[in-house]
Amino acid sequence: xxxxxxxxxxxPQTATPGTPAAVHQLLSARRFRPAETLPWxxxxxAYFVLPQYFQxxxxxxxxxxxxxxxxxLLGYGGxxxxxxxxxxxxxxxxxxxxxxxxWGEPLSALLVxxxxxxxxxxxxxxxxxxxxxxxxxMLGMAVSLLLLELANNLTDITGGADGLQGMNxxxxxxxxxxxxxGKTAYVYSLAVLxxxxxxxxxxxNSPFGRSLVGIRQNPARMQALGVSVWARRLTAFAISSALAxxxxxxxxxxxxxxxxxxxxxxxxxMVIVMLVMGGxxxxxxxxxxxxxxxxxxxxxxKDQPTTWLFWIGLLLILLxxxxxxxxxxLCDAARRRIVNKEAP
Amino acid sequence: MxxxxxxxxxxxxxxxxxxxxxxxxxxxxxxxxxxxxxPNGAGKTxxxxxxxxxILPSGGSVLLNGADVSRIPMHRRVRRGIAxxxxxxxxxxxxxxxxxxxxxxxxxxxxxxxxxxxxAAQRHAADVAMDILSTLGMSVHAGHRIRDLAYGRQRLVExxxxxxxxxxLLLLDExxxxxxxxxxxxxxxxxxxxxxxxAVLIIEHDMKLVFRFAHRINxxxxxxxxxxxxPADIAADPQVREVYLGKARHD
Amino acid sequence: MNTANILVGxxxxxxxxxxxxxxxxxxxxxxxxxxxxANLAHGAFAMxxxxxxxxxxxxxxxxxxxAVVLACVAVGGLSLVLERWxxxxxxxxxxxxxxxxxxxxxxxxxxxxxxxxxAQPVRVVIPDAIGGxxxxxxxxxxxxxxxxxxxxxxxxxxxxxxxxxKTLIGARIRxxxxxxxxxxxxxxxxxxxxxxxxxxGSVLAALGxxxxxxxxxxxxEYALKHLVYFLIVVAVGGLGSVKGPFLAAxxxxxxxxxxxxxxxxxxxxxxxxxxxxxxxxxxxxxxxxA
Numbered sequence: 001x002x003x004x005x006x007x008x009x010x011x012p013q014t015a016t017p018g019t020p021a022a023v024h025q026l027l028s029a030r031r032f033r034p035a036e037t038l039p040w041x042x043x044x045x046a047y048f049v050l051p052q053y054f055q056x057x058x059x060x061x062x063x064x065x066x067x068x069x070x071x072x073l074l075g076y077g078g079x080x081x082x083x084x085x086x087x088x089x090x091x092x093x094x095x096x097x098x099x100x101x102x103w104g105e106p107l108s109a110l111l112v113x114x115x116x117x118x119x120x121x122x123x124x125x126x127x128x129x130x131x132x133x134x135x136x137x138m139l140g141m142a143v144s145l146l147l148l149e150l151a152n153n154l155t156d157i158t159g160g161a162d163g164l165q166g167m168n169x170x171x172x173x174x175x176x177x178x179x180x181x182g183k184t185a186y187v188y189s190l191a192v193l194x195x196x197x198x199x200x201x202x203x204x205n206s207p208f209g210r211s212l213v214g215i216r217q218n219p220a221r222m223q224a225l226g227v228s229v230w231a232r233r234l235t236a237f238a239i240s241s242a243l244a245x246x247x248x249x250x251x252x253x254x255x256x257x258x259x260x261x262x263x264x265x266x267x268x269x270m271v272i273v274m275l276v277m278g279g280x281x282x283x284x285x286x287x288x289x290x291x292x293x294x295x296x297x298x299x300x301x302k303d304q305p306t307t308w309l310f311w312i313g314l315l316l317i318l319l320x321x322x323x324x325x326x327x328x329x330l331c332d333a334a335r336r337r338i339v340n341k342e343a344p
Numbered sequence: 345m346x347x348x349x350x351x352x353x354x355x356x357x358x359x360x361x362x363x364x365x366x367x368x369x370x371x372x373x374x375x376x377x378x379x380x381x382x383p384n385g386a387g388k389t390x391x392x393x394x395x396x397x398x399i400l401p402s403g404g405s406v407l408l409n410g411a412d413v414s415r416i417p418m419h420r421r422v423r424r425g426i427a428x429x430x431x432x433x434x435x436x437x438x439x440x441x442x443x444x445x446x447x448x449x450x451x452x453x454x455x456x457x458x459x460x461x462x463x464a465a466q467r468h469a470a471d472v473a474m475d476i477l478s479t480l481g482m483s484v485h486a487g488h489r490i491r492d493l494a495y496g497r498q499r500l501v502e503x504x505x506x507x508x509x510x511x512x513l514l515l516l517d518e519x520x521x522x523x524x525x526x527x528x529x530x531x532x533x534x535x536x537x538x539x540x541x542x543a544v545l546i547i548e549h550d551m552k553l554v555f556r557f558a559h560r561i562n563x564x565x566x567x568x569x570x571x572x573x574x575p576a577d578i579a580a581d582p583q584v585r586e587v588y589l590g591k592a593r594h595d
Numbered sequence: 596m597n598t599a600n601i602l603v604g605x606x607x608x609x610x611x612x613x614x615x616x617x618x619x620x621x622x623x624x625x626x627x628x629x630x631x632x633a634n635l636a637h638g639a640f641a642m643x644x645x646x647x648x649x650x651x652x653x654x655x656x657x658x659x660x661x662a663v664v665l666a667c668v669a670v671g672g673l674s675l676v677l678e679r680w681x682x683x684x685x686x687x688x689x690x691x692x693x694x695x696x697x698x699x700x701x702x703x704x705x706x707x708x709x710x711x712x713x714a715q716p717v718r719v720v721i722p723d724a725i726g727g728x729x730x731x732x733x734x735x736x737x738x739x740x741x742x743x744x745x746x747x748x749x750x751x752x753x754x755x756x757x758x759x760x761k762t763l764i765g766a767r768i769r770x771x772x773x774x775x776x777x778x779x780x781x782x783x784x785x786x787x788x789x790x791x792x793x794x795x796g797s798v799l800a801a802l803g804x805x806x807x808x809x810x811x812x813x814x815x816e817y818a819l820k821h822l823v824y825f826l827i828v829v830a831v832g833g834l835g836s837v838k839g840p841f842l843a844a845x846x847x848x849x850x851x852x853x854x855x856x857x858x859x860x861x862x863x864x865x866x867x868x869x870x871x872x873x874x875x876x877x878x879x880x881x882x883x884x885a
Contacts, residue, residue, distance in 0.1 A: 020474055020483065020486065020487075021487055022440065022441075022442045022474065022483075022486035022487030023442065023467075023470045023471065023474055023486075025440070025487050026440065026442055026443055026446065026466075026470050026487075027466065027467055027470060030463070074691065080690050080691050080694060082694070127871070127875060130875070130878070131874060131875075131878040132878075133633075133690065134627065134633065134826070134829070134830050134834065135830055135874045135878040135879070135880075137633070137690075137694070137826075138826055138827065138830040138870065138874060139870075139871060139874055141823065141826070142867045142870050142871055145823060145863070145867055146863075146864060146867040146868070146871075148863075149861075149863035149864045149867065150864065152863075153860050153861065153864070202460070203459060206458055206459055206460065206462045207450045207455050207456050207457065207458040207462045207465060207466060208456070208457050208458055208459045208462070210443075210447060210450075211447065211450070211451070211456045211457065213436075214436060214447055217436050217437075218434045218436065220398070220430075220434060221430070221434035221435075221436075222451075223398075223418050223419050223422075224396065224398075224418065224422060224427070224428055224430075224434075225419075225422065225447070225448050225451040225452075225456070225505070225509065226419050226420075226422035226423045226451050226452070226456075226509065227419055227451055227456060227457075228419050229419070231457070232457060235457070235459075265819075265822075265823070269698060272694070272695065272698070273695075273698070276691075276695050280691070306706050306709045306710055307706070309702045309703075309705060309706040309709075310702065310703055310706035310707070310710075312699075312702055313698075313699040313700065313701070313702025313703035313704075313705075313706060314699065314703055315699070316695050316696065316698055316699030316702065317681070317696055317699035317700060317703065319695070319699075320685065320688070320692045320693075320695050320696040320699065321681070321684055321685075321696070323688075323692070
């Protein structure tokens with residue numbers, strides 16, 4: 001067992017050319033790995049190989065973005081709310097109203113919608129994050145349900161239960177019309193998702209992102225490091241809601257319609273299901289979970305909604321009881337098993 | 345006469361009719377080595393929590409370097425120079441020792457909330473963290489996950505994190521608790537080698553550690569400060585003996 | 596005369612709804628407070644109570660009173676099984692896990708209900724003895740069943756309050772809520788106690804669901820449809836409290852009835868704003884323990 005003085009005398013201090021292995025390991029976590037190009041390769045392949053599924057594809061990409069935004073809050077921040085649809089919906093209606101009342105340029109409208117949702121998130125979050133547990137869950141829900149009621153009642157503006165119609169979108173980048181096959185929608189959604197993903201990937205590897213994980217695991221510890229837990233969480237909430245708003249705006253712009261369901265509990269629940277299925281707190285869980293869910297839903301739920309509900313429910317129960325961290329967690333476990341088997 | 349690093353005046357904390365901390369006066373100077381002892385349930389951890397700001401007092405005041413911080417929340421007090429370790433490890437178990445300390449360094453440098461441009465900061469902080477771990481003899485273990493480390497070494501990482509905050513006052517809550525006897529010298533050596541400009545208050549039950557390390561000892565019983573003195577004074581004090589040994593001797 | 600009639604009408608339907616809400620939610624308050632389990636699927640027990648009631652009455656020609664009792668017993672048994680095999684595993688799990696688990700249970704419950712009973716709400720036939728209207732002079736008439744509901748709700752409240760505050764069992768429950776480890780060290784078999792409390796909560800929900808079928812229709816979507824209101828009652832009332840949900844249910848029930856009659860478009864909005872304000876000032880609810 002090394003003593004204190006042994007170490008002082010033998011181990012070289014830092015700023016030597018050979019950076020200690022531990023430091024190396026820490027810093028290399030941020031580097032891009034080849035496997036990370038996979039989702040994008042697949043998405044681009046789908047463009048060529050599955051042209052009849054552009055609409056569905058765009059919806060999937062939008063849900064991936066929505067799930068990603070929620071993962072920042074839930075998976076990284078550890079904040080459990082059932083009302084994330086509030087910000088999706090805020091973005092959707094903003095984009096819808098802009099397009100309906102003369103602002104047809106999609107990209108700028110997208111950014112404005114994200115901004116609106118982000119501001120809403122900041123205001124709501126400032127209040128909600130003062131609570132925890134059931135109160136936090138409830139207040140999160142309350143925001144989305146409140147907005148749902150408002151949208152339902154302000155029929156003149158939002159179209160109420162009939163939904164917002166009459167959106168008039170100019171061609172994207174002045175060139176690409178939103179065609180009825182969804183080609184533009186698909187590429188547009190993919191591009192937005194890509195940028196958002198780059199941003200989020202950077203954030204979770206930044207000091208901010210890592211401190212967020214620390215807060216999730218042990219808020220008292222982080223406070224003892226001088227961190228204002230509320231302020232960090234609020235930042236996460238703001239970013240998360242802005243991105244959710246962008247997803248909502250994309251949804252509105254690509255389908256040229258906004259219904260009340262953008263504020264609904266079903267949507268809030270759906271995004272939790274997608275994340276849990278794919279694996280929370282891992283960025284790619286959103287990709288896997290949203291894709292699998294949307295594809296399965298498209299295939300199964302139209303004909304047999306009851307059966308669909310049953311199996312999804314059962315899946316959730318099993319996921320929790322056997323706690324493997326979703327599909328990505330299962331993959332990890334399988335990989336570890338294989339590695340252990342191969343090791344001598 | 346220099347200002348005490350930490351001072352409490354008539355500090356009181358009660359829960360309903362239960363008085364956890366009863367009119368405590370306490371002070372420490374820079375560089376002092378103090379131990380706080382007392383039977384279980386005496387309120388030592390409560391007192392510590394009042395110093396750090398994890399709980400707020402019902403009465404009295406806490407002064408840090410002469411400034412009244414009684415109502416200031418914990419995270420702001422930390423920025424003014426108080427750091428603590430926890431009785432039960434609060435390390436991020438899935439992260440490495442280096443990552444844990446690096447986080448603390450980043451926070452201390454005010455860069456913990458950085459969204460952009462953090463790459464250089466993280467590199468620098470990792471180096472600083474490595475330094476700190478080295479001075480504690482942990483450079484070999486820096487890259488190991490906390491859950492893979494022996495408990496004694498985990499306690500050292502707790503201390504390393506607190507040191508990363510460059511505190512003026514370091515509060516150690518039972519640092520040797522739960523450490524197997526074979527490893528306890530690790531903790532003891534580390535505490536003995538702490539920098540001289542930091543004031544250190546240690547809550548401990550391990551009397552060997554206390555008597556070896558402390559310049560002065562405070563005894564807390566049922567929320568009240570029973571007495572304070574040098575190790576020799578305390579060892580000889582009949583009141584202290586009675587508190588620890590109870591009335592058994594008299595039977 | 597007309598205003599008075601309206602006010603009385605509000606008071607009655609509001610209070611009746613409040614009582615049903617109370618009975619279905621109080622079990623959730625106790626299980627969340629005691630077991631610390633965020634069980635969003637609690638409403639499914641209420642729904643099951645209603646479905647069992649209908650099954651016993653329609654298929655087995657059991658009279659109303661007995662059928663209610665049997666329904667409660669059935670749901671109690673079901674809940675014990677679920678507690679042992681499913682819920683007990685998540686007592687120590689994260690909040691997210693518990694939320695997701697209960698979401699899964701709601702989905703499964705809804706799917707099963709839809710499969711067995713169809714998507715339409717089922718009708719409960721109220722016996723003549725407690726049905727119809729009661730004329731009480733001055734032109735007022737009261738629906739007798741509503742009175743029955745109010746009386747039942749009050750009785751449940753009184754019974755619970757006395758049990759929790761005044762009996763030994765209640766003291767045991769309260770001590771286990773405050774400090775489980777300590778209570779166990781003192782010889783309390785918390786496993787059995789928790790199972791018993793869970794069953795109690797579910798039985799109460801079943802009772803509320805069964806007798807309240809007139810007010811809150813029994814349909815597959817029941818658990819989801821009323822989830823928000825159950826949670827509001829519990830969050831506002833305070834976890835682990837018996838009084839809190841009572842007050843919260845009254846506020847919600849009367850508020851809801853008032854809004855329905857006076858300002859139908861804005862009812863929902865007031866409720867959520869009130870929820871916001873109350874939880875801001877008292878995040879643990881009106882009577883919650885910290």
